[in-house]
Amino acid sequence: MATDRTRQDDVLRLNALVDGELSAAEQAALAARLAVDRDLARAHATLANLKAHVLASAEAELAPPLPPMAKHSRLRPMLGWAAAAAVVACIGIYGATTAFAPSEDTMAEFPHTVVSLAALPSNPVVPDLGVAGLKLSGIAMESPGGVATIVANYRGPHGCRLELRVRQTGTAIPTAGGTSRWSWTVGELAYDLTAYGMPAARFAAVASAAEHATRDRGKPEDSRRLREASVRSGPCLG
Protein backbone atom coordinates (compact mmCIF):
# COMPACT_ATOMS: atom_id res chain seq x y z
CA MET A 1 0.00 0.00 0.00
CA ALA A 2 1.38 3.30 -0.98
CA THR A 3 2.24 5.71 1.77
CA ASP A 4 0.71 9.16 1.90
CA ARG A 5 4.04 10.61 0.93
CA THR A 6 4.27 8.42 -2.13
CA ARG A 7 0.76 9.31 -3.10
CA GLN A 8 1.52 12.99 -2.74
CA ASP A 9 4.50 12.55 -5.01
CA ASP A 10 2.35 10.69 -7.49
CA VAL A 11 -0.23 13.47 -7.46
CA LEU A 12 2.48 15.96 -8.32
CA ARG A 13 3.86 13.73 -11.07
CA LEU A 14 0.44 13.08 -12.56
CA ASN A 15 -0.26 16.79 -12.67
CA ALA A 16 3.11 17.41 -14.23
CA LEU A 17 2.39 14.69 -16.78
CA VAL A 18 -0.88 16.24 -17.93
CA ASP A 19 0.88 19.59 -18.09
CA GLY A 20 3.71 18.22 -20.22
CA GLU A 21 6.27 19.07 -17.57
CA LEU A 22 8.00 15.70 -17.21
CA SER A 23 11.19 14.74 -18.96
CA ALA A 24 11.11 11.88 -21.45
CA ALA A 25 12.59 9.52 -18.87
CA GLU A 26 10.10 10.54 -16.21
CA GLN A 27 7.25 10.15 -18.66
CA ALA A 28 8.38 6.68 -19.62
CA ALA A 29 8.68 5.60 -15.99
CA LEU A 30 5.26 6.92 -15.13
CA ALA A 31 3.70 5.44 -18.27
CA ALA A 32 4.99 2.04 -17.25
CA ARG A 33 3.27 2.38 -13.89
CA LEU A 34 0.07 3.68 -15.46
CA ALA A 35 -0.10 0.55 -17.57
CA VAL A 36 -0.32 -1.69 -14.52
CA ASP A 37 -1.77 0.51 -11.79
CA ARG A 38 -5.48 0.95 -12.35
CA ASP A 39 -5.94 3.55 -9.61
CA LEU A 40 -3.04 5.58 -10.89
CA ALA A 41 -4.46 5.43 -14.42
CA ARG A 42 -7.84 6.51 -13.15
CA ALA A 43 -6.36 9.47 -11.32
CA HIS A 44 -4.43 10.43 -14.43
CA ALA A 45 -7.61 10.26 -16.53
CA THR A 46 -9.43 12.45 -14.02
CA LEU A 47 -6.75 15.12 -14.14
CA ALA A 48 -6.55 15.05 -17.93
CA ASN A 49 -10.32 15.28 -18.13
CA LEU A 50 -10.33 18.18 -15.71
CA LYS A 51 -7.66 20.07 -17.63
CA ALA A 52 -9.57 19.64 -20.88
CA HIS A 53 -12.77 20.93 -19.34
CA VAL A 54 -11.08 23.94 -17.76
CA LEU A 55 -9.91 24.92 -21.22
CA ALA A 56 -13.41 24.29 -22.56
CA SER A 57 -14.82 26.55 -19.86
CA ALA A 58 -12.87 29.42 -21.40
CA GLU A 59 -13.92 28.76 -24.96
CA ALA A 60 -16.31 31.72 -24.97
CA GLU A 61 -13.36 34.04 -24.55
CA LEU A 62 -10.95 32.05 -26.64
CA ALA A 63 -13.28 31.94 -29.64
CA PRO A 64 -15.66 34.86 -29.29
CA PRO A 65 -18.69 34.59 -31.53
CA LEU A 66 -19.44 37.23 -34.08
CA PRO A 67 -22.48 39.33 -33.26
CA PRO A 68 -25.62 38.28 -35.05
CA MET A 69 -26.70 40.52 -37.89
CA ALA A 70 -29.99 42.31 -37.58
CA LYS A 71 -32.57 40.71 -39.80
CA HIS A 72 -33.42 43.89 -41.65
CA SER A 73 -30.06 45.51 -41.45
CA ARG A 74 -28.30 46.45 -44.63
CA LEU A 75 -25.11 46.88 -42.68
CA ARG A 76 -22.26 44.78 -43.86
CA PRO A 77 -20.95 42.58 -41.08
CA MET A 78 -17.62 44.29 -40.75
CA LEU A 79 -17.52 45.40 -37.14
CA GLY A 80 -15.53 42.48 -35.93
CA TRP A 81 -16.08 42.61 -32.18
CA ALA A 82 -13.77 39.85 -31.09
CA ALA A 83 -12.59 42.17 -28.35
CA ALA A 84 -9.73 44.08 -29.82
CA ALA A 85 -8.56 41.08 -31.75
CA ALA A 86 -10.10 42.40 -34.90
CA VAL A 87 -8.18 45.50 -34.30
CA VAL A 88 -9.43 47.94 -36.84
CA ALA A 89 -12.66 46.77 -38.31
CA CYS A 90 -14.91 48.76 -40.52
CA ILE A 91 -18.56 49.36 -40.50
CA GLY A 92 -19.81 49.74 -44.00
CA ILE A 93 -22.63 52.06 -43.30
CA TYR A 94 -24.60 52.07 -46.45
CA GLY A 95 -27.26 50.53 -44.37
CA ALA A 96 -26.88 50.58 -40.66
CA THR A 97 -26.90 48.80 -37.40
CA THR A 98 -30.27 48.28 -35.83
CA ALA A 99 -29.76 51.59 -34.03
CA PHE A 100 -30.41 53.46 -37.22
CA ALA A 101 -31.86 50.93 -39.56
CA PRO A 102 -35.15 50.22 -37.87
CA SER A 103 -37.42 47.59 -39.28
CA GLU A 104 -40.32 48.60 -41.43
CA ASP A 105 -42.65 48.07 -38.49
CA THR A 106 -40.62 50.38 -36.32
CA MET A 107 -40.44 52.95 -39.07
CA ALA A 108 -44.21 52.99 -39.21
CA GLU A 109 -44.26 53.99 -35.56
CA PHE A 110 -41.81 56.82 -36.12
CA PRO A 111 -42.91 58.61 -39.27
CA HIS A 112 -40.97 61.69 -38.23
CA THR A 113 -37.69 60.00 -39.03
CA VAL A 114 -36.15 62.35 -41.52
CA VAL A 115 -32.58 61.15 -41.85
CA SER A 116 -31.82 58.24 -44.08
CA LEU A 117 -28.49 56.62 -44.65
CA ALA A 118 -29.30 56.82 -48.29
CA ALA A 119 -28.47 60.50 -47.91
CA LEU A 120 -24.83 59.55 -47.56
CA PRO A 121 -22.49 58.23 -50.19
CA SER A 122 -21.87 54.55 -49.75
CA ASN A 123 -19.22 52.89 -47.65
CA PRO A 124 -18.53 55.22 -44.78
CA VAL A 125 -16.17 53.61 -42.31
CA VAL A 126 -16.28 53.77 -38.55
CA PRO A 127 -12.94 52.46 -37.34
CA ASP A 128 -12.64 50.25 -34.29
CA LEU A 129 -10.13 51.94 -31.96
CA GLY A 130 -10.25 49.20 -29.36
CA VAL A 131 -6.55 48.54 -29.43
CA ALA A 132 -5.96 52.14 -28.40
CA GLY A 133 -8.27 51.55 -25.44
CA LEU A 134 -11.18 53.43 -27.01
CA LYS A 135 -14.43 51.54 -27.03
CA LEU A 136 -17.17 52.37 -29.51
CA SER A 137 -19.87 53.42 -27.07
CA GLY A 138 -22.57 54.63 -29.42
CA ILE A 139 -23.42 55.29 -33.00
CA ALA A 140 -26.32 57.25 -34.38
CA MET A 141 -27.63 59.02 -37.43
CA GLU A 142 -28.16 62.73 -36.83
CA SER A 143 -28.84 65.82 -38.91
CA PRO A 144 -26.99 68.78 -37.41
CA GLY A 145 -27.79 71.80 -39.53
CA GLY A 146 -29.93 69.56 -41.70
CA VAL A 147 -26.94 67.53 -42.91
CA ALA A 148 -27.19 63.75 -42.68
CA THR A 149 -24.33 62.78 -40.39
CA ILE A 150 -23.17 59.57 -38.79
CA VAL A 151 -22.06 60.31 -35.23
CA ALA A 152 -19.94 57.67 -33.50
CA ASN A 153 -18.74 58.06 -29.94
CA TYR A 154 -15.76 56.36 -28.36
CA ARG A 155 -14.88 56.20 -24.71
CA GLY A 156 -11.61 55.36 -23.02
CA PRO A 157 -11.08 53.74 -19.64
CA HIS A 158 -10.21 57.04 -17.96
CA GLY A 159 -13.10 59.16 -19.10
CA CYS A 160 -11.56 60.18 -22.38
CA ARG A 161 -14.02 60.71 -25.21
CA LEU A 162 -13.80 60.96 -28.97
CA GLU A 163 -16.56 61.81 -31.42
CA LEU A 164 -16.40 60.92 -35.08
CA ARG A 165 -18.74 62.63 -37.54
CA VAL A 166 -19.10 61.39 -41.09
CA ARG A 167 -20.99 63.40 -43.72
CA GLN A 168 -20.94 64.13 -47.40
CA THR A 169 -18.18 66.41 -48.64
CA GLY A 170 -19.27 69.90 -49.55
CA THR A 171 -21.74 70.06 -46.67
CA ALA A 172 -21.25 72.07 -43.53
CA ILE A 173 -22.31 71.26 -40.01
CA PRO A 174 -22.02 73.23 -36.77
CA THR A 175 -18.61 72.85 -35.21
CA ALA A 176 -18.46 70.46 -32.29
CA GLY A 177 -16.75 71.51 -29.08
CA GLY A 178 -13.86 69.47 -27.83
CA THR A 179 -10.20 70.07 -27.23
CA SER A 180 -8.72 68.84 -30.51
CA ARG A 181 -10.02 68.14 -33.99
CA TRP A 182 -8.77 66.18 -36.99
CA SER A 183 -10.57 66.36 -40.34
CA TRP A 184 -10.05 64.54 -43.60
CA THR A 185 -11.95 63.43 -46.65
CA VAL A 186 -12.16 60.10 -48.42
CA GLY A 187 -13.89 60.26 -51.76
CA GLU A 188 -17.27 61.84 -51.19
CA LEU A 189 -17.12 61.54 -47.43
CA ALA A 190 -15.86 64.08 -44.92
CA TYR A 191 -14.67 62.87 -41.54
CA ASP A 192 -14.27 64.99 -38.40
CA LEU A 193 -12.77 63.43 -35.31
CA THR A 194 -13.07 65.50 -32.14
CA ALA A 195 -11.38 64.78 -28.85
CA TYR A 196 -12.58 65.73 -25.42
CA GLY A 197 -9.78 65.77 -22.90
CA MET A 198 -7.27 63.64 -24.74
CA PRO A 199 -3.65 64.81 -24.73
CA ALA A 200 -2.89 66.42 -28.09
CA ALA A 201 0.02 64.15 -28.94
CA ARG A 202 -1.99 61.01 -28.36
CA PHE A 203 -4.95 62.36 -30.21
CA ALA A 204 -2.82 63.17 -33.24
CA ALA A 205 -1.47 59.64 -33.28
CA VAL A 206 -4.86 57.99 -32.81
CA ALA A 207 -6.54 60.27 -35.35
CA SER A 208 -3.86 59.60 -37.91
CA ALA A 209 -4.35 55.88 -37.45
CA ALA A 210 -8.13 56.29 -37.67
CA GLU A 211 -7.74 58.21 -40.92
CA HIS A 212 -5.62 55.45 -42.38
CA ALA A 213 -8.27 52.95 -41.34
CA THR A 214 -10.98 54.84 -43.17
CA ARG A 215 -8.84 55.05 -46.27
CA ASP A 216 -7.67 51.47 -46.24
CA ARG A 217 -10.85 49.94 -44.82
CA GLY A 218 -9.36 48.06 -41.96
CA LYS A 219 -6.40 46.32 -43.51
CA PRO A 220 -4.14 44.48 -41.09
CA GLU A 221 -1.49 47.16 -41.31
CA ASP A 222 -3.99 49.66 -39.93
CA SER A 223 -4.12 47.82 -36.64
CA ARG A 224 -0.38 47.97 -36.46
CA ARG A 225 -0.46 51.67 -37.16
CA LEU A 226 -3.01 52.15 -34.43
CA ARG A 227 -0.94 50.23 -31.94
CA GLU A 228 2.19 52.06 -32.95
CA ALA A 229 0.38 55.35 -32.70
CA SER A 230 -0.66 54.54 -29.18
CA VAL A 231 2.79 53.35 -28.24
CA ARG A 232 4.32 56.60 -29.38
CA SER A 233 1.98 58.66 -27.28
CA GLY A 234 0.96 59.05 -23.68
CA PRO A 235 -2.06 57.54 -21.97
CA CYS A 236 -5.44 59.17 -22.13
CA LEU A 237 -5.95 61.04 -18.90
CA GLY A 238 -8.86 63.12 -19.93
Add this chain to the structure above:
Amino acid sequence: MARDLHSSLPALLPRLVAFARTIVNNPESARDLVQEAVARSLAARRVPDDPSAYRAWMFRIVRNAAIDELRRNRLESTIEPMVPAVDLWRYDDAHVAKLTVEQGLAVLAPAHREIIALIDIAGFSYAEAAELLGLPDGTIMSRIARAREALLAAIDVSTIRVLKARHGH
Protein backbone atom coordinates in the same frame (compact mmCIF):
# COMPACT_ATOMS: atom_id res chain seq x y z
CA MET B 1 12.54 50.37 -31.53
CA ALA B 2 8.88 50.19 -30.71
CA ARG B 3 7.39 49.53 -34.14
CA ASP B 4 6.54 45.84 -33.88
CA LEU B 5 6.73 45.24 -30.17
CA HIS B 6 2.98 44.87 -29.83
CA SER B 7 2.51 42.78 -32.95
CA SER B 8 1.55 39.69 -30.92
CA LEU B 9 -1.02 41.53 -28.82
CA PRO B 10 -4.12 40.74 -30.91
CA ALA B 11 -3.36 37.04 -30.76
CA LEU B 12 -2.90 37.23 -26.99
CA LEU B 13 -6.14 39.06 -26.27
CA PRO B 14 -8.52 36.07 -26.10
CA ARG B 15 -6.33 34.30 -23.56
CA LEU B 16 -5.82 37.49 -21.60
CA VAL B 17 -9.57 37.92 -21.35
CA ALA B 18 -10.09 34.26 -20.43
CA PHE B 19 -7.33 34.51 -17.84
CA ALA B 20 -8.82 37.66 -16.34
CA ARG B 21 -12.31 36.24 -16.37
CA THR B 22 -11.19 33.17 -14.48
CA ILE B 23 -9.49 35.26 -11.81
CA VAL B 24 -12.14 37.92 -11.26
CA ASN B 25 -15.00 35.57 -12.04
CA ASN B 26 -16.83 38.23 -14.00
CA PRO B 27 -16.78 38.45 -17.82
CA GLU B 28 -17.56 42.16 -18.02
CA SER B 29 -14.98 43.14 -15.44
CA ALA B 30 -12.49 40.93 -17.21
CA ARG B 31 -12.99 42.68 -20.53
CA ASP B 32 -12.76 46.08 -18.89
CA LEU B 33 -9.58 45.32 -17.06
CA VAL B 34 -7.95 43.76 -20.11
CA GLN B 35 -8.84 46.87 -22.06
CA GLU B 36 -7.27 48.96 -19.33
CA ALA B 37 -4.22 46.73 -19.32
CA VAL B 38 -3.87 47.05 -23.08
CA ALA B 39 -4.07 50.81 -22.81
CA ARG B 40 -1.36 50.72 -20.15
CA SER B 41 0.84 48.50 -22.24
CA LEU B 42 0.44 50.64 -25.32
CA ALA B 43 1.43 53.69 -23.32
CA ALA B 44 4.40 52.01 -21.67
CA ARG B 45 7.80 53.48 -22.37
CA ARG B 46 9.60 50.17 -22.07
CA VAL B 47 8.16 47.12 -23.78
CA PRO B 48 9.84 43.70 -23.77
CA ASP B 49 11.07 42.87 -27.26
CA ASP B 50 11.31 39.13 -26.72
CA PRO B 51 7.96 37.48 -27.59
CA SER B 52 7.84 35.22 -24.54
CA ALA B 53 8.87 38.07 -22.28
CA TYR B 54 6.22 40.25 -23.90
CA ARG B 55 3.59 37.58 -23.27
CA ALA B 56 4.56 37.25 -19.62
CA TRP B 57 4.63 41.04 -19.30
CA MET B 58 1.10 41.36 -20.67
CA PHE B 59 -0.24 38.64 -18.39
CA ARG B 60 1.49 40.31 -15.45
CA ILE B 61 -0.21 43.60 -16.27
CA VAL B 62 -3.58 41.87 -16.50
CA ARG B 63 -2.90 39.95 -13.31
CA ASN B 64 -2.08 43.13 -11.44
CA ALA B 65 -5.25 44.73 -12.78
CA ALA B 66 -7.23 41.67 -11.73
CA ILE B 67 -5.75 41.75 -8.22
CA ASP B 68 -6.64 45.43 -7.98
CA GLU B 69 -10.17 44.51 -9.01
CA LEU B 70 -10.35 41.80 -6.36
CA ARG B 71 -9.01 44.24 -3.78
CA ARG B 72 -11.66 46.74 -4.69
CA ASN B 73 -14.21 44.05 -4.09
CA ARG B 74 -12.38 42.78 -1.00
CA LEU B 75 -12.05 39.33 -2.50
CA GLU B 76 -8.30 39.06 -2.65
CA SER B 77 -6.54 36.45 -0.60
CA THR B 78 -2.79 36.13 -0.72
CA ILE B 79 -2.89 33.06 1.46
CA GLU B 80 -3.40 29.82 -0.37
CA PRO B 81 -6.48 28.27 1.20
CA MET B 82 -6.72 24.83 2.70
CA VAL B 83 -7.84 22.25 0.20
CA PRO B 84 -10.75 20.02 1.08
CA ALA B 85 -9.88 16.36 1.05
CA VAL B 86 -10.49 14.62 -2.21
CA ASP B 87 -9.46 11.08 -3.02
CA LEU B 88 -8.02 11.38 -6.48
CA TRP B 89 -7.65 7.62 -6.69
CA ARG B 90 -11.34 7.02 -6.13
CA TYR B 91 -12.74 10.15 -7.72
CA ASP B 92 -15.73 9.67 -9.98
CA ASP B 93 -14.99 12.05 -12.82
CA ALA B 94 -18.34 11.45 -14.51
CA HIS B 95 -19.37 14.82 -13.13
CA VAL B 96 -16.42 16.67 -14.59
CA ALA B 97 -18.00 18.63 -17.39
CA LYS B 98 -17.84 22.14 -18.75
CA LEU B 99 -20.73 23.34 -16.62
CA THR B 100 -19.55 21.78 -13.38
CA VAL B 101 -16.02 23.02 -13.98
CA GLU B 102 -17.33 26.54 -14.51
CA GLN B 103 -19.31 26.31 -11.29
CA GLY B 104 -16.36 24.84 -9.45
CA LEU B 105 -13.99 27.54 -10.65
CA ALA B 106 -16.44 30.18 -9.52
CA VAL B 107 -16.22 29.07 -5.89
CA LEU B 108 -12.48 28.49 -5.78
CA ALA B 109 -10.19 30.85 -3.94
CA PRO B 110 -8.55 33.45 -6.22
CA ALA B 111 -5.11 31.93 -5.70
CA HIS B 112 -6.35 28.60 -7.01
CA ARG B 113 -8.24 30.14 -9.89
CA GLU B 114 -5.15 32.07 -10.81
CA ILE B 115 -2.78 29.14 -11.08
CA ILE B 116 -5.33 27.09 -13.02
CA ALA B 117 -5.88 29.98 -15.39
CA LEU B 118 -2.16 30.43 -15.91
CA ILE B 119 -1.42 26.78 -16.60
CA ASP B 120 -4.57 25.47 -18.26
CA ILE B 121 -6.01 28.53 -19.98
CA ALA B 122 -3.04 30.77 -20.66
CA GLY B 123 -0.83 27.76 -21.35
CA PHE B 124 2.20 28.80 -19.32
CA SER B 125 4.82 26.26 -18.36
CA TYR B 126 5.61 25.83 -14.70
CA ALA B 127 8.82 27.78 -15.16
CA GLU B 128 7.03 30.64 -16.90
CA ALA B 129 4.31 30.72 -14.27
CA ALA B 130 6.95 30.66 -11.55
CA GLU B 131 8.68 33.64 -13.04
CA LEU B 132 5.44 35.51 -13.53
CA LEU B 133 4.33 34.91 -9.95
CA GLY B 134 7.78 35.26 -8.44
CA LEU B 135 7.69 31.77 -6.95
CA PRO B 136 9.96 28.71 -7.13
CA ASP B 137 9.11 26.10 -9.80
CA GLY B 138 8.38 23.55 -7.10
CA THR B 139 5.79 25.81 -5.55
CA ILE B 140 3.99 26.05 -8.87
CA MET B 141 4.00 22.29 -9.17
CA SER B 142 2.42 21.80 -5.78
CA ARG B 143 0.09 24.77 -6.14
CA ILE B 144 -1.44 23.57 -9.39
CA ALA B 145 -1.90 20.12 -7.89
CA ARG B 146 -3.68 21.54 -4.85
CA ALA B 147 -5.76 23.87 -6.98
CA ARG B 148 -6.96 20.97 -9.09
CA GLU B 149 -7.79 18.97 -5.99
CA ALA B 150 -9.75 21.94 -4.73
CA LEU B 151 -11.57 22.17 -8.04
CA LEU B 152 -12.41 18.49 -7.98
CA ALA B 153 -13.67 18.88 -4.42
CA ALA B 154 -15.81 21.85 -5.46
CA ILE B 155 -17.28 19.84 -8.31
CA ASP B 156 -17.87 16.95 -5.93
CA VAL B 157 -19.95 19.01 -3.52
CA SER B 158 -21.76 20.91 -6.25
CA THR B 159 -25.45 20.32 -6.54
CA ILE B 160 -25.10 20.25 -10.30
CA ARG B 161 -24.99 16.80 -11.76
CA VAL B 162 -24.22 15.93 -15.31
CA LEU B 163 -26.89 13.92 -17.03
CA LYS B 164 -25.56 11.47 -19.51
CA ALA B 165 -27.15 11.52 -22.93
CA ARG B 166 -29.33 8.54 -23.59
CA HIS B 167 -29.45 7.05 -27.01
CA GLY B 168 -31.64 4.57 -28.80
CA HIS B 169 -35.06 5.60 -27.58
